[in-house]
Amino acid sequence: MRIRQLLSDEKCRYRELADDERWDLAGLGPREAAAVRATRRREVSRARERGELLDSADRLVTLGVRRELQARGWDHSWPDYPEEARGPGRWPGSPDGGFPEKLSLRLPADLVHQVRAACWHTSADALAALLDWRDRHPRGVSRHHRAPAGHECALETYRLLAARVTTTGEIWRAGVQRGIDACQALRRSRPHRFPAAP
Template sequence: MRERGLLLDSLDALATLGVRREVADRGWDRPWPACPPQARGLGRWPGSADGGFPEQLPLRLPAVLENQVRAACWYTSAGAIEALEVWRRRYPQVIPRRRWAPSGLESALETYDRLAARVTTTGEIWRAGIERGMAAAARRDAVGAGGRPR
C-alpha cells in the first residue's frame, strides 16, 4: 500500500509519493545515465541558492528514486552548470550571494541569475515532493475513508 501511495503513515511514505509525482510530472520517470562523481560530491552545485533553509527533514527514500532524481537534476542542469563554472572562472571577483560586483561588472550578476535559474537541485525536488505528499494526505483526510466527504 505504501508503494502505491495508498498508505501515508510516515514522512518517508508521504515524501516518496510526492517525489514520484514530481518526477512523473517533469517527464523524468525514465532511465538516466549514472551520475558523474561531481554530482555526488559534498557541497552545493553551481547555481544552488546559498544559505540553505533553517530546518532540515531527514528522509529515507528508495535508493532507485534518489538515484533517478539526482541523475535527472544533473543531466537536465548540465549545460547551465557547465556555463556557471565558466562564469566563475571569468568573474572570480563577483560575489553572487552578496549581490556584489566591481564597478562595470554589474551585468555579470544578471548573467549568473539567468544561468542559476536553469539549475534544478535535488533539494528543490525533495521540497516539491514533500509539498505534493502533504497535499495528497490533506485531500485524503478531507475525503475520509471509503472516499466519502467528512
C-alpha cells in the same frame, strides 16, 4: 509543522486498519491466527504501496518526489551522473543559505539516484556555463548576489544561468509539498473507515 499532524492522523488510520474487526483473533488457533496476521500485514503493505496510507515521512515524501518527477516528465531512467555531482556541497547556481526546517528521510536509493541524475542531466549545459563563468569571474558573486562594481552585467548572466539549474533540493522540497498535498487529499476523500480488502 504540517507533516507532524498529517503523520499523526495517518498513524491513527494505520491503527484503524490494523484493529479492524476482520483481524479479530478471538477463538482462532495458532495457525489461523498466524494466517490472519499475515493477511493484515499484506493489506497494510498494499495500502502503503498504493499511496493510500502515508504513515511515515519517508512514505509521504517518496510519493511526493515520484509525483514531482512524473509532473516534470522525469520519471524514467537517466544515464549516470559524473563524479563531480557526487561530492559534498552545492552545485553551481544553487541558492545561498539554508532552510528553516530540516527533515531527515530514508528514501529509496533508486529514487535518490534518479533525482540526482535527472537534475544533473537537465541542468548540464547551465552547470558547464556557470563553471566557465566562475573561471572568467574569479571574484564571483557575493553571498547576497551583489556584483562587484562594474560587473553588474556579469551578475545578470550568472542569474540567468543559475535559473536554468534544477537542484536536488528543489526536487526534495517540491516532493515534500506534493506529499503533503497527497496526504491532505487522502484525508478529504477517505470514508471514515478503511475500505474493505478486495
